[in-house]
Amino acid sequence: MISLIIGAFFSILNETLLNIAFPQLMVELKVSASTLQWLATGYMLVVGVLVPASALLVQWFTTRQMFLGAMTLFTVGTLVCAIAPGFEFLLTGRLLQAAGTGLMLPVMMNTILVLYPPEKRGAAMGTIGLVIMFAPAIGPTLSGLILESLQWRWLFFMVLPFAVFSVVFAFIYLKNVSQPTKPKVDVLSIILSTIGFGGIVYGFSSSGEGHGGWTSPEVYGTVIVGGIALLLFVFRQLKVKEPLMDLRAFKFPMFSLTTILLIIMMMTLFSTMSLLPFLFQGALGLTVFASGLLMLPGSLLNGLISPITGKLFDKFGPRALVIPGSAFLVIIMWFFTQVTAETTKTTFLILHICMMVSISMIMMPAQTNGLNQLPPRYYPHGTAILNTLQQVAGAIGVALFIGVMSSGQRKFLETSTDPTSPAQMAQAMVSGVHNAFMIGLGFAVLAFLLALFLKRTQSAKE
Missing domain, CATH: 1.10.287 (Helix Hairpins)
Incomplete structure (x- = not known):
């Protein structure tokens, strides 16, 4: 598990590591925001395309082979990003990193389902929550700290030794937990x-x-x-x-409900994490470092709470966490729709902390509950379905919300008397972000309604 956690942490960290550097990269690489978003969207797109095949690959290769192959791909991609002379090479490196991440996520989830009985999975999944939730959440903060004094390439140079260490550590210590059955391709x-x-x-x-x-x-x-x-x-x-991804897993009702809930949550999480850096730097005039620092407490708390929510799930079940968590998220998203260029940094800090706490109460407990209902032969398929749809939902969320934000900005500036003035440009940014957060609020309400139907599950018979 330690081998898997080390590798997965740094691969998933890369999903949002670049987000806070987007405004800086736009200037340096001479590309627009919508072109630059491919560094985030392309990453999630490759992961989303690869994960469906993981259900097959997990049955064809051993745990060691899958993990070492995935981490090697990721390490090569990190090196390409670090030395990239322009946007095209940077995007290529990101896609290689994504290929490694896409193969690693299902290996990690499947290993937990094999190693731990259902009554102990909440705590184990909570530990993984440190990785799946904490890594992308802390990405903007880490990159903000690095970019304050170093060039953007160091975002990759600093990850490189950890990636190499992960490959070496896994080569020495990682054991196989499943036997390949080699189904038909x-x-x-x-x-x-x-x-x-x-x-x-x-x-x-x-x-x-x-x-x-x-x-x-x-x-x-x-x-x-x-x-x-x-x-x-x-x-x-x-x-x-012998299907690539056995969709008969959807005949288990709590797994189906969980899937829809997690799609909504991933769209909200990734899109919000993408919007906030634009808002902080474009409307509030904060530096990259200050933006990262503003998102640090929420990110830290999110990671620390995940193992606790996992243990609470084992004891009390999903409803005690997911229903209050999603109700809390609705309130927070409403407050986000009310922010202006005059909103204080303290208010943003509190809102971000509350949002990350509510998300940690929903994500891992709901996911564990859904997977617990599946019989063992569906484990590779269940993890592949959830990981695929979460990644695709995250990619669509980023694209949709940044598109709505850009559209809102354009419309505001078209009606402005002085569209080139810094004050009007800041107002345009706030207007665009408002529109995007309104959609986020709608998603949060939908998540709350779905949470009301959650029930505790037992492993079903075939």
């Missing part, structure tokens, strides 16, 4: 999965790039193609004897 399923998930995320990402938005054939065309491919993928999985 269905190539058509892999193709449909890649086109389906890839098309939908690409379409959403392109919608914010200003080429006509949703009226552009490139945008709605890829979403339609992706949607059709996904439908064909679903039919294919229900038809073949």
Whole structure:
């Protein structure tokens, strides 16, 4: 578990490590915000495309082979990012990092389901929550601290030795926990999965790039193609004897409910983490370091609370945590819709802390509860489904919210008497972020309504 946690922490950390550097990278690499978002969206897109195949790979390769292969890919990607001469090379390195992350997440989740009985999984998943929740949450803070005195390349140079250490540590200590069964490889399923998930995320990402938005054939065309491919993928999985991703896991009601709840939560989490740096630096005029520092307490608390919520889940079940957590999130998101350029830093600090606490009360308890209902043969498929949809939801969330923010900014400046003045530009940023947070509030309300239907689960019989 230590081997897996070390590797996963640094790979997942990279999902948000660059977010706070976006305004700086826009200037240095001479690209727009919507182009630059591909460093975040592309990362999650690759993870989302790769994770469906992980259910198959986990059954084809040993734990050691999967983890060492994933970490080696991630390490090579980190090196490419560190020495990248321009945006294209930086994006290539990010995609290599993402390939490593996409293969690692399901290995970690599947290992927990194999090693721990259902009554102890909450605490184990809580420890993993330190990684899955804490790493992306603390990414902006760490990068803010680094960027205050060093160039953006150090965001990767500093991760590199830890990645190498993780490979060496795992090579020495990591043991295999499952035996490969080598099921049949269905190539058509892999193709449909890649086109389906890839098309939908690409379409959403392109919608914010200003080429006509949703009226552009490139945008709605890829979403339609992706949607059709996904439908064909679903039919294919229900038809073949050995599916790539066994969607019969959805016949277990709490697993289905958990999946929808986690999709909403990931869209809210990743989009909020992307919006706040723009708001802090664009509207409040804060430095990169100050922005990172403002998000530090919430990030730390989020990581520290995850193991506690895991233990509370083992004792009291999901409803005692998820219902109050989601109610709390609705209140926090409403407050975020009320912020202005005059809102104090203390208010932002408190709101961010409260949001991270509420998310830690929802994510891991709900996820553990959903997976607990599955019979053992569905473990690789259940973890693949949850990880795939969370990553795709995060990618769509970032694209959607940054698109809404950019659109709100444009509309405000079009009606402005002096669109070039710093005060008006700050107001435009606040206006755009307001629009995005209103959608976030809608998601939070939906999460609360779903939480009311949660029930404690036992492992179901086939």
